Amino acid sequence: MDLALAHRLIKLVAESQPQGAILVFLPGWFHITRLQERLTQCAVLGNVKTSLVLPLHSQVRAPPFPNPTPTLGPSLDPFGSAALPPIPPCARK
Numbered sequence: 001m002d003l004a005l006a007h008r009l010i011k012l013v014a015e016s017q018p019q020g021a022i023l024v025f026l027p028g029w030f031h032i033t034r035l036q037e038r039l040t041q042c043a044v045l046g047n048v049k050t051s052l053v054l055p056l057h058s059q060v061r062a063p064p065f066p067n068p069t070p071t072l073g074p075s076l077d078p079f080g081s082a083a084l085p086p087i088p089p090c091a092r093k
Contacts, residue, residue: 001031007038014045029057 006024013022026032036055039045045053 001027003031003035003038006035007042010039011042011044014051029059032057 006026010022010024024035026035032055036053039051039053045051
């Protein structure tokens, strides 16, 4: 696995797109942690104000991170706080 190539590709995408997310699949925890180290040391991708590098693996608990979407307040919530009514039995498939 060429982590230098993966790093360059991620950096290229990050610099060419104004915002968004990049999802990278790697073969194992070793590669995940090594690429995370490279990305967090990078001047472009290591900036905690503009980038968030989250290492995820099925055998490791996800680290806590802030919710990027604010909770809708009552004035912005189109459904209000009311629960949806149950679906009538005749309408179920």
